[in-house]
C-alpha cells in the first residue's frame with residue numbers, strides 16, 4: 001500500500017466489512033490539517049478491488065486540494081462501496097453509516113455517483129458525520145454551475161478584457177451542471193454550441209437557449225472561443241488537444257486532463273486552462289454548509305471568491321512559468337501542508 005502509485009501520505013485508509021449487511025467498503029482520509037475530510041461515497045461495481053483502492057486514494061486526495069483552494073476549513077476524504085447500485089439495501093447503507101461513525105468525525109460522508117439522498121438518510125441513522133440529508137443542503141449542481149460561470153467570465157476578462165457577450169462557447173455535457181451553465185451563458189449574451197450523448201438533453205437546452213447542437217465526439221474541435229467540458233472523464237489528452245480551437249477551457253467536469261503534463265500541451269498552444277477542481281468547487285462549498293454551519297450567504301460569498309482564486313492561480317502560473325494546474329496544486333499545498 002505504501003508504494004501504491006496513488007498513495008500520497010494518506011492519513012488513514014480503512015477497509016470496512018459487514019458480512020451480514022453485505023457491505024464491502026474502503027474509506028480513505030487523505031489529509032485533515034484544515035478540518036475533517038469531506039467527500040462523497042461512490043457506490044460502484046468495480047471490476048477489481050485494486051480499482052476501488054485506487055479510486056478511493058485518488059478521489060480523497062483530490063478533495064483535500066479542492067477544499068483547500070475553496071478556502072474551506074475541511075480536509076479531503078472519500079469512500080467507495082464495492083457493489084452495484086442494484087445491490088444496495090437499507091442494511092448496507094446503515095452498516096456504511098456505522099463504518100463512518102467509527103472514524104469519529106475525521107471523515108464526513110456525502111453523495112457521489114451511485115448514492116442518493118435516501119442512502120445518506122439511512123447512513124445518518126447511524127452517524128452524525130454526514131452531509132446532504134434530505135431537506136438540508138440539496139442539489140449542489142446550481143452552485144457548481146455558478147462557480148464555473150463566474151470563472152469563465154473572469155477568464156474572458158483576463159484573455160480579452162471583455163465579458164462573454166457575443167462570444168461563442170461550446171458546452172459538452174448537458175446534465176445538471178451543463179444545462180444550468182447554458183442558461184447563465186445565454187442570459188449573458190454568449191452564443192452557444194452544445195453536445196450530449198442524450199438527444200433529449202440536447203433538445204431541452206436548444207429549445208431554452210437557441211443553442212446549436214453539435215456532435216459530442218467533435219465538441220472540443222468546434223470553432224468557438226471557449227470550450228466548457230461538463231461531461232465525464234479525461235477529455236483533454238494529446239489526441240484531442242491538437243484539435244481544440246478555443247482560446248479558453250473552463251468547465252465543470254472533474255479530471256479533465258488525462259495527465260498533469262497535458263496542462264503543458266495546452267500552455268504550449270496558448271490555451272487558457274482554468275483548473276477543473278478550482279472552478280467546480282461551488283458544489284463542495286454548498287455541501288460544506290452543513291458541517292461548517294455556513295449560511296446561504298456565507299456560501300455564496302465563497303463561490304464569488306472562486307474567480308478571484310482563478311486570477312491568482314493564473315498570475316502565479318505566468319510568474320513561475322508553469323501551467324495553471326500545477327500552480328493550483330502549489331497554492332492548495334501552501335494552504336493545507338502548513339496548516340497542521
Ligand code: NAD
Nearest residue numbers: 140141144173174175176177196197216231252253254283
Ligand atoms: P450529470 O450526470 O447530470 O451530467 C453529465 C452529462 O454528460 C449527461 O447529460 C451525460 O449524458 C453527458 N455525457 C456523458 N458522456 C458524454 C460524452 N462522451 N459526450 C457528451 N456528453 C456526455 O453530471 P453533472 O452533475 O452535471 O456533472 C457534470 C460533471 O461535472 C461531472 O464530471 C461531475 O463529476 C462534475 N462535477 C459536478 C458537480 C455537481 O455539483 N454536480 C460538482 C463538481 C464536479
